[in-house]
Amino acid sequence: MLDSSDYRAIHLEFLPTPPASREVTTLESITLRRHYSRNTLLRIVILAVLAAGVGIWKFELINTVYFKDQLTQVGLVINGAILVLFLIGLLRAVSILIGYMREESALTRFIRNVETRPDSDPLRGVRTGSMIARRYATLRRLHAARTPINQNALASTLVASESTRNSLPRFINNILILTGVFGTIVSLSMALVGASDVLENAISATGMGMVIHGMSTALSTTITAIVCYVFFGYIYQRLTDAQTNLVSGVEQVTTTYLIPRFQIQTDNVLYEFTGLIQSLQGLVDQLQKSQAGFESAQDELADTLGMYRDKMDGLDDHLDTIKQQLRSGFRLRDDDA
Numbered sequence: 001m002l003d004s005s006d007y008r009a010i011h012l013e014f015l016p017t018p019p020a021s022r023e024v025t026t027l028e029s030i031t032l033r034r035h036y037s038r039n040t041l042l043r044i045v046i047l048a049v050l051a052a053g054v055g056i057w058k059f060e061l062i063n064t065v066y067f068k069d070q071l072t073q074v075g076l077v078i079n080g081a082i083l084v085l086f087l088i089g090l091l092r093a094v095s096i097l098i099g100y101m102r103e104e105s106a107l108t109r110f111i112r113n114v115e116t117r118p119d120s121d122p123l124r125g126v127r128t129g130s131m132i133a134r135r136y137a138t139l140r141r142l143h144a145a146r147t148p149i150n151q152n153a154l155a156s157t158l159v160a161s162e163s164t165r166n167s168l169p170r171f172i173n174n175i176l177i178l179t180g181v182f183g184t185i186v187s188l189s190m191a192l193v194g195a196s197d198v199l200e201n202a203i204s205a206t207g208m209g210m211v212i213h214g215m216s217t218a219l220s221t222t223i224t225a226i227v228c229y230v231f232f233g234y235i236y237q238r239l240t241d242a243q244t245n246l247v248s249g250v251e252q253v254t255t256t257y258l259i260p261r262f263q264i265q266t267d268n269v270l271y272e273f274t275g276l277i278q279s280l281q282g283l284v285d286q287l288q289k290s291q292a293g294f295e296s297a298q299d300e301l302a303d304t305l306g307m308y309r310d311k312m313d314g315l316d317d318h319l320d321t322i323k324q325q326l327r328s329g330f331r332l333r334d335d336d337a
Contacts, residue, residue: 089172106130180225
């Protein structure tokens, strides 16, 4: 019984300004029912209110079946035991769902941090003991220790750890219907005792009353067990679905965001090495162009030096000419000059 509100997914796609109703990513779509546990808790409350309303509405019938004209306390004890088991399992399921509701909130916050603040701490505002925070810390330690990351092992460990939390609800879900069978057997045994008394005394009102009481108790315990089993079976199914939804979300986030950040794959290394080779090729091309520019500058400098040398040679001739003219003009001897 899943409605459309349970399938509100975090759609992650590249957009410059994402709408508030959607989460975005540049890689792939992550399907996470963000409020699945909260919706389950609301349904439990609604079912409890409906059960209380039916109990008040049919109080006379319930009083007749369970409390009126009871010769022994066997029916009350067995029905009470069934209800106690049901309530214990229900309280445990509610506590687990509350924890899962917090985990879903932490996972949603982590995704939002990674998408909107890629350069900041992704655990900002995320509860330290949450699943995603523990997974992030584990991957960071493995990366720091230069240890290969095996996501399958991490996923199996998480599933096994979460399965232990459901052990009590699973146990109660398995034995709840058996308590009704047990009550039926006990009540039929009482009826047989009453039938034996009837056979011994042809006019035994007590024996006949015990037969009727035993049959009534057998029916009441069976009804109690079946009703509790149906309600608890639905709640237990929703609990396992919430667990699956949360674990699936953690693994999708690990695959989409964390593994590319911490895991070093052979393909990634080859890809990065190819990029490095291309960068080096571009650098070599630039160096060759620079070398060609240096050679051109060297040729121009050599030409400039040659021209300067020629001009210097011409300057010496001019100086000699000036000296001769000065010597002739002032009628100087060579030693006076």
